[in-house]
Amino acid sequence: MEQGNVHALEGVSFDLRAGRTLGIVGESGCGKSVTARSILRIIDRPGRITGGRILLDPGTPQEVDLAALDPESARMRAVRGGRVGLIFQEPMTALSVHYTVGNQIIEAVRQHSDISKAEARNRAIELLREVGIPRPETRIDAYPFELSGGLRQRVGIAMALAGDPDILIADEPTTALDVTTQAQILALLRRLQAEKRIALMLITHDMGVIAEMTDEVAVMYLGRVVEYAPVAALFAAPRHPYTRALLRAVPSVLAAPRQRLATIGGAVPHPGARPAGCAFHPRCAEVIPGRCTAEMPPAIPPGIAGASCFLDVPA
Structure with missing residues (x-):
């Protein structure tokens, strides 16, 4: 039944800076994941952006408003997975069960670089090693069901890094993982951010993760940022x-x-x-x-x- 426009997000505004981590926190249904999907223009239909701006490289000659781009355009596809990487929130279902993890990473690598399949495979092995997966030369040919939840999440991080992004969005990256694996994943994200100077946007409902990982925090409620503060001041x-x-x-x-x-x-x-x-x-x-x-x-x-x-x- 037609019910008119329903605004899932309204008045959401924040900055992402190189080498810094912004935490997005709130209960389920507050708009955290929709915010991430809006940046990458992958909102499920009939959802759409009706106003506002999403600026990449603001204040520079390269500034582009992602909200004004066609979601299916070549320019948007170059940004999605290229300049901006996304770690999906459910490691058990984020990967296709029909393809090896290597095939999925190789596809992501070749989408954003003009290299051969052999070179892309070497790059995929390097990414698996970078995210701490043991024996990457053999694990690259494994299917997702052959890996633990923690290893699957590391594969997801490797895919998000395939395009060498400037911005990394981690949508509840420790969901469904045990506490030891959660700590390992968070330490991995912290190390990668420090090494690559990535701007990290960390979405979670865990205030402990917010306290440990972030520099600034945006608290969301029903699609709106209700508080924004440095993490120390917020707590x-x-x-x-x-x-x-x-x-x-x-x-x-x-x-x-x-x-x-x-x-x-x-x-x-x-x-x-x-x-x-x-x-x-x-x-x-x-x-x-x-x-x-x-x-x-x-x-x-x-x-x-x-x-x-x-x-x-x-x-």
């Missing part, structure tokens, strides 16, 4: 009630035994049933009746630390 003095609620819900080794975890009442609304005023107000313990329920708080200016909340804005 020391969160400015939005939603951020404070997320931090209260983090388990602590210092908590009393058998103490119940704090929860956020209710659930993230459907974008088609967005509440009037501040979208978080039905779940907010600090709601201002008559204001939060009727007015939308101002958006956070790009690159400026702050919160989209009336409690953070001078009257």
Whole structure:
């Protein structure tokens, strides 16, 4: 049934800088993965971008607005997997079961470089070695089902690096992995970023990962950035009630035994049933009746630390 336009994202703004890590955090359904897919123009139909800009190389003669490009154009395909790499969030299903991991990496390499298949195979072996896969000369001919979850995720990282990207988007890269493997994957991402000066965008719902990995944090709720801050400032003095609620819900080794975890009442609304005023107000313990329920708080200016909340804005 036709229901008109439903905005999955609205007022999302942030910067990605070389050698820095931006964390995107929020509950499921807040728009984190849609943000990543919008940058690469791989939104599932009938979804589309209706406004805004996605600037690559801003302020330079090479500046290009990705939002203005045809998703199927040669220029966009050169950016997708070339200048910008994406690590998908589910290592168990992100790879095709019908092809060896080598075939899939070789295809990604040849998509963005004019080299022979033999040269691409050597490059794929080099990438597998770079991401810490043992015996890459034999593992390159393995099928995904022959590899553990951790090795599959490393293959996914190798594919994302195949085009030698300037920007790497990691969409929940530790999902479904055990804690030891999670730590290894995060250490790998940190090492690769330091070596290659990659701008890393790390999407997660794990505040511990945010604290360990990121330089700046954008907190999202229902398709909108509600707080943006350096990571130390966010944990020391969160400015939005939603951020404070997320931090209260983090388990602590210092908590009393058998103490119940704090929860956020209710659930993230459907974008088609967005509440009037501040979208978080039905779940907010600090709601201002008559204001939060009727007015939308101002958006956070790009690159400026702050919160989209009336409690953070001078009257």
